[in-house]
Amino acid sequence: MLEVRDLWAGYGDMAVVRGVNLQVRKGEATAVLGPNGAGKTTLFRAVVGLVRPVRGSVRFEGQSLEGRRAHEVVRQGIAYVAAERELFPQLTVLENLELGAYARPDGFRERLQAVFDLFPRLAERRWQRAGTLSGGEQQMLAIARALMGQPRLLLLDEPSTGLAPRLVAELYRRLDVLRQQGVTILLAEQQVGAALALCARAYVLKDGRVVFEGFSGELRGSSHLHAAYLGGV
Amino acid sequence: MGVVLDGLVLGLQLALLSVGIVFVYGLGGVLNLAHGQVAVLGGLATALMLQARQHPVLSGVVGVLAAGLAALLLDRSLLQAAYRRRGEERLLLALILTLGASFALDGLFTLRFPNVALSLRLTNPSVEVLGVTVRTASLAVGALSLATFGLLLAFLKGTRLGKAVRCIIQNEAGALLCGVDVEQARTVTLFASGALAGVAALGQGFFSYLGPDMGPEFTILSLIVAVVGGVRSLAGTFLASLLLGVVNAALSYWVGTYLTWIALLAVAVATLLVRPEGLLAYWP
Numbered sequence: 001m002l003e004v005r006d007l008w009a010g011y012g013d014m015a016v017v018r019g020v021n022l023q024v025r026k027g028e029a030t031a032v033l034g035p036n037g038a039g040k041t042t043l044f045r046a047v048v049g050l051v052r053p054v055r056g057s058v059r060f061e062g063q064s065l066e067g068r069r070a071h072e073v074v075r076q077g078i079a080y081v082a083a084e085r086e087l088f089p090q091l092t093v094l095e096n097l098e099l100g101a102y103a104r105p106d107g108f109r110e111r112l113q114a115v116f117d118l119f120p121r122l123a124e125r126r127w128q129r130a131g132t133l134s135g136g137e138q139q140m141l142a143i144a145r146a147l148m149g150q151p152r153l154l155l156l157d158e159p160s161t162g163l164a165p166r167l168v169a170e171l172y173r174r175l176d177v178l179r180q181q182g183v184t185i186l187l188a189e190q191q192v193g194a195a196l197a198l199c200a201r202a203y204v205l206k207d208g209r210v211v212f213e214g215f216s217g218e219l220r221g222s223s224h225l226h227a228a229y230l231g232g233v
Numbered sequence: 234m235g236v237v238l239d240g241l242v243l244g245l246q247l248a249l250l251s252v253g254i255v256f257v258y259g260l261g262g263v264l265n266l267a268h269g270q271v272a273v274l275g276g277l278a279t280a281l282m283l284q285a286r287q288h289p290v291l292s293g294v295v296g297v298l299a300a301g302l303a304a305l306l307l308d309r310s311l312l313q314a315a316y317r318r319r320g321e322e323r324l325l326l327a328l329i330l331t332l333g334a335s336f337a338l339d340g341l342f343t344l345r346f347p348n349v350a351l352s353l354r355l356t357n358p359s360v361e362v363l364g365v366t367v368r369t370a371s372l373a374v375g376a377l378s379l380a381t382f383g384l385l386l387a388f389l390k391g392t393r394l395g396k397a398v399r400c401i402i403q404n405e406a407g408a409l410l411c412g413v414d415v416e417q418a419r420t421v422t423l424f425a426s427g428a429l430a431g432v433a434a435l436g437q438g439f440f441s442y443l444g445p446d447m448g449p450e451f452t453i454l455s456l457i458v459a460v461v462g463g464v465r466s467l468a469g470t471f472l473a474s475l476l477l478g479v480v481n482a483a484l485s486y487w488v489g490t491y492l493t494w495i496a497l498l499a500v501a502v503a504t505l506l507v508r509p510e511g512l513l514a515y516w517p
Contacts, residue, residue: 050409074412086407088400099400102393103412149412 001026001184002047002078002153007056009046015054016042018208024153029175029185031195031216034205035229040188041083043205044155048080049073060153075103079151083158085142089131093122093141096130100148107150115144118174136167140174153184160191172198196220204228235367236486237479242371244478245378246440249433250451251458251470252385253304253426258464259402260419263315263327267307268430269451270338275300275431276443277342280351289353296351297431304427305420307334335448342445349445351438374436381432382471385425389467398422402465457497461504463511472512476500 002024010016017039024030032040045051047058049070058065065073074080088096097115101108116123119140125133130141139159146154159175160168172194179185179198189195196202196216204212204224212224219225250272257265265271279296283289311334315327355369362372389395397413398421409415433451437443462473477497484493504511 048410050406070409071412071414074410080410082406082410084406086404086410088403088407090403091400099396099408099411099413102397105393145411 001061002186003057003059004043004047005057005059007043007046007058008054009042009051009056010054011042011051016208017046017053019056020205020208020210022203022210022213024184024186025201026184027179027182028201029179029187029199031199031202032186032188032205033190033192033195033202033219033225033228035190038205038228039208040205041157042208044080044157044186044188047073048078048155050080071103074149074151077150077152078155079146079149079153080155081142081146081157081159083161085138087130087138087142087145090129092127092129093133094126096141096145097122097126097148100145102149104148104150108148111148111150115147118147118177119144135162136164136171139163139167139171143174147178147183151183153186154178156185156187158188158190160189160194168194192225235365236482238367238375239371240479240482241475242375242378242478243440243482244475245375245382246433246436246474247454247458247478248471248474249378249381249429249436251455251462251474252467253430254455254459255462255464255467255470256398256402256422256426257304257308258459260398260405260422261308261312261316261327262320262323263312264324264331264456264464265304265307265312266328266331266452266456267335267338267448268304268331268426268455269453270335270342270448271300271303271307271427272430272434272437272451273342273443273445273448274303274338275427276351276434276438277346277349277445279435279438280349280443281346283351284349293435296435297428300431300434301424301426301428304430305424307331308419308423335452339446339448342448346445350442351434352442353435353438355439370439374439377432377436377439381429385429388425394418394421454497457501459511460501461512466511469512 004020004022007017007020008015020043034040042051046053049068060076060078097112101111121137122141122144125137133141159171163171168191175185175198187195187199196219199216202216202219203210206228211228212219254265254268257263275296278299279292282292282295311330312327315323315330318326355373357369359366359368389399397408397418401408401415401418405415434443458470458473458477461477462469477500480496480500481493484496
């Protein structure tokens with residue numbers, strides 16, 4: 001579904017992502033793991049057009065995304081939930097969700113109901129301003145807003161950041177429901193355990209390069225993860 | 234009573250002028266010091282059309298469109314250099330660039346059109362409303378401003394593009410991730426910022442007259458309003474405009490024009506000290 005080939009991207013003269021190859025299969029959840037600064041966020045931002053790649057290609061459902069701007073990539077069916085969540089703090093929960101459906105206004109009510117079924121907490125707080133929600137609720141709103149655009153591929157950047165362990169577990173239960181509903185997920189995480197439980201396949205990034213790719217089961221027992229986080233290869 | 238009404242109408246004028254500053258700051262993080270000159274350009278275009286014996290309504294429309302295009306052009310040419318930078322650097326570069334543009338436009342207006350002024354005289358100078366004598370110009374300008382604001386509100390609250398503009402001002406990255414075409418929204422908004430200033434210039438023409446040298450005055454007034462109201466807040470700008478309009482009219486009436494500028498600046502300084510984020514920090 002998503003195919004990234006020899007992707008180089010960064011800021012100014014500094015390459016943060018250096019020749020990454022990555023594949024996401026339809027209906028699967030895939031994890032990108034690695035320590036801070038490994039290039040996970042830049043990789044995601046390059047895929048969705050927020051950072052212009054220097055070299056390499058990104059194809060989604062067989063079509064090249066080269067030169068597409070972020071809003072065009074979103075309209076094509078890829079949603080990106082940034083680590084910063086990027087909500088509209090002064091707007092209500094409902095208004096945030098409305099804007100999530102900006103590119104696809106048809107079938108709004110059905111999707112809103114589906115999103116509220118998945119996150120009942122948001123239904124209770126629909127009139128509350130997004131900026132006044134707790135961290136966990138804001139994360140759920142960010143995911144819900146992304147789902148309002150009816151994406152076929154959902155990119156999640158560090159969804160567990162700033163959440164208590166209990167909330168992380170709850171969040172991942174919801175993501176599992178989404179996966180079972182057929183949403184393809186690409187996930188960047190530092191919380192290795194939760195990510196590997198959800199995802200069938202995983203990539204480990206270090207210094208902008210892929211140092212491991214394979215099934216989550218293989219990764220659990222291997223030394224690659226340990227090496228990526230603690231140095232050495 | 235008449236003074237309060239004049240003040241409120243003046244406030245509406247200020248609001249039309251200042252909304253543009255708020256839009257440009259909200260969308261691009263820059264303060265446009267040539268905003269007053271954009272308004273004057275619209276007024277002068279109308280005056281020139283009237284001199285050429287064109288229909289008054291057509292002349293007004295052309296003036297408003299000219300101001301809108303001027304604002305857009307300023308953004309697409311001069312300010313592009315500033316947009317390539319971030320944060321403080323962007324703000325400072327844009328200040329210098331737009332200051333330069335304001336000098337250049339002032340020079341152009343006063344040299345090329347020294348005797349062109351916009352003065353829209355209504356046939357009846359005053360009418361009586363509920364036993365109070367009111368200037369017809371105040372009523373006309375009040376109605377024009379309110380109608381313009383009605384359109385603006387309908388656009389911002391009722392249209393998809395308007396909602397997109399509101400969310401870009403709050404969080405541009407968030408808007409992009411919702412699939413909003415930020416460039417398109419920017420184009421429309423920048424045009425609107427200039428066109429609203431053009432309407433303000435027409436109002437000035439009704440009130441008294443608009444001359445080629447009035448750009449700096451307009452810019453400073455709109456900056457004061459934006460500071461008092463909150464540079465990212467439309468509702469705050471509106472409230473601050475009405476407040477400062479009444480203060481301005483009352484002081485001009487009872488004390489004299491020379492003190493009004495000092496009083497307006499004092500209100501701005503007091504706001505910065507007590508409520509640095511402006512009266513209403515964010516607009517709903």
